[in-house]
Amino acid sequence: MSWRAERVTTPAHFLVLSAMLFAIGAVGVITRRNVIVIFMSVEIMLNAGNLAFIAIANQLGNMNGHAIVLFVMTVAAAEAAIGLAVILAMFRNHQTVRADEIGLLRN
Amino acid sequence: MSELVFYGLAALMLLSAVAVVGLRNPVHCALALIAHLCLIAVSFAFLGAHLMAALQIIIYAGAVVVLFLFVIMLLNLGSDPGDRSGPGLVAAAVTAAAAMAGLVGVVVWRGLSLGEPGGRGLARGDGFGSTVEFARYLFREHVVAFELTSVLLLVAVVGAVVMARRDPDELEG
Numbered sequence: 001m002s003w004r005a006e007r008v009t010t011p012a013h014f015l016v017l018s019a020m021l022f023a024i025g026a027v028g029v030i031t032r033r034n035v036i037v038i039f040m041s042v043e044i045m046l047n048a049g050n051l052a053f054i055a056i057a058n059q060l061g062n063m064n065g066h067a068i069v070l071f072v073m074t075v076a077a078a079e080a081a082i083g084l085a086v087i088l089a090m091f092r093n094h095q096t097v098r099a100d101e102i103g104l105l106r107n
Numbered sequence: 108m109s110e111l112v113f114y115g116l117a118a119l120m121l122l123s124a125v126a127v128v129g130l131r132n133p134v135h136c137a138l139a140l141i142a143h144l145c146l147i148a149v150s151f152a153f154l155g156a157h158l159m160a161a162l163q164i165i166i167y168a169g170a171v172v173v174l175f176l177f178v179i180m181l182l183n184l185g186s187d188p189g190d191r192s193g194p195g196l197v198a199a200a201v202t203a204a205a206a207m208a209g210l211v212g213v214v215v216w217r218g219l220s221l222g223e224p225g226g227r228g229l230a231r232g233d234g235f236g237s238t239v240e241f242a243r244y245l246f247r248e249h250v251v252a253f254e255l256t257s258v259l260l261l262v263a264v265v266g267a268v269v270m271a272r273r274d275p276d277e278l279e280g
Contacts, residue, residue, distance in 0.1 A: 003183065013113055013117075014150070015215045016216060017120065017121075019207075019211035019212050019215070021120065021124050022207075022208065023205060023208035023226070025128070026204045027122065027128055027200045027204045028127065029130035029194060030196070030200040031129065031191070031197050033187075033190045034187060034190050036178065037136050037190075039175070039176065040127050040140050041127065041128055041169070043140065043217075044128075044140070049148050051150055052234065054151050055154055057154075057156065058155050061235060063236070063244045064244075064248065064249075066156055066236070066241055066244070067241070067244050067245050069156075070241075070245065071252055071256060073163070073167065074166075074256050074259070077167075080264055081264070081267045084174055084266040085266070085269075086270050087178060087271035088178060088181070089270050089271060091182050091278055092273075094121070097182060097184065098187070098190070099128040
């Protein structure tokens with residue numbers, strides 16, 4: 001009896017999930033003050049984008065989406081390395097990792 | 108059946124993401140991030156992207172989060188009671204994010220017409236998601252980006268070393 005579709009998880013499911021994860025990451029970036037947790041929230045946003053790419057690549061049968069995801073992962077890893085180095089330097093100079101206590105760009 | 112798996116996976120992913128954003132101790136946030144990244148890898152495998160699932164675990168959960176944890180341990184960070192934003196900011200942020208996600212969700216849910224519903228999933232049998240097929244795309248159409256990525260990584264390594272090292276004047280002989 002095959003009245004039920006064989007697979008009912010459409011890419012739209014994954015895209016809606018991706019949007020929700022992106023929103024959660026955005027709330028983290030806005031709300032938290034610890035710069036490392038802000039960084040982690042940015043990683044969540046990046047992964048939400050990756051999930052959307054993979055979902056569409058699956059639907060279209062086209063693996064260019066996978067290649068794009070690889071590049072996003074690579075850039076995110078490089079960004080994490082440099083960002084954490086900046087945080088280390090910042091902590092060495094100001095002894096804090098709170099975003100609201102660093103006012104270097106203010107006059 | 109696959110819908111049950113998807114909803115369970117989605118619930119766990121949302122829960123771990125909220126844990127990363129909401130927990131006070133940064134070490135707990137990093138552990139929740141590891142869980143979230145591994146669940147994303149499971150989603151990739153669910154969508155037939157087997158190589159990307161493996162790379163996700165190796166690169167993200169295996170290197171990036173470890174780097175986060177190293178820095179957290181080096182700086183000896185614990186729970187910070189002052190890391191609480193005012194309720195007004197939290198309410199505004201949650202409202203704006205929910206509105207954005209709701210808008211995207213409605214547009215996607217109603218308007219998406221990419222052909223037949225349902226993805227192709229795990230066992231396609233035609234090599235989708237495999238390393239061989241991935242290499243065919245990466246080294247033919249994206250070879251320039253691939254080479255530029257190697258330059259990017261070199262620059263990132265040099266930049267991180269320069270940013271994180273101590274000034275030689277600071278070190279006593």
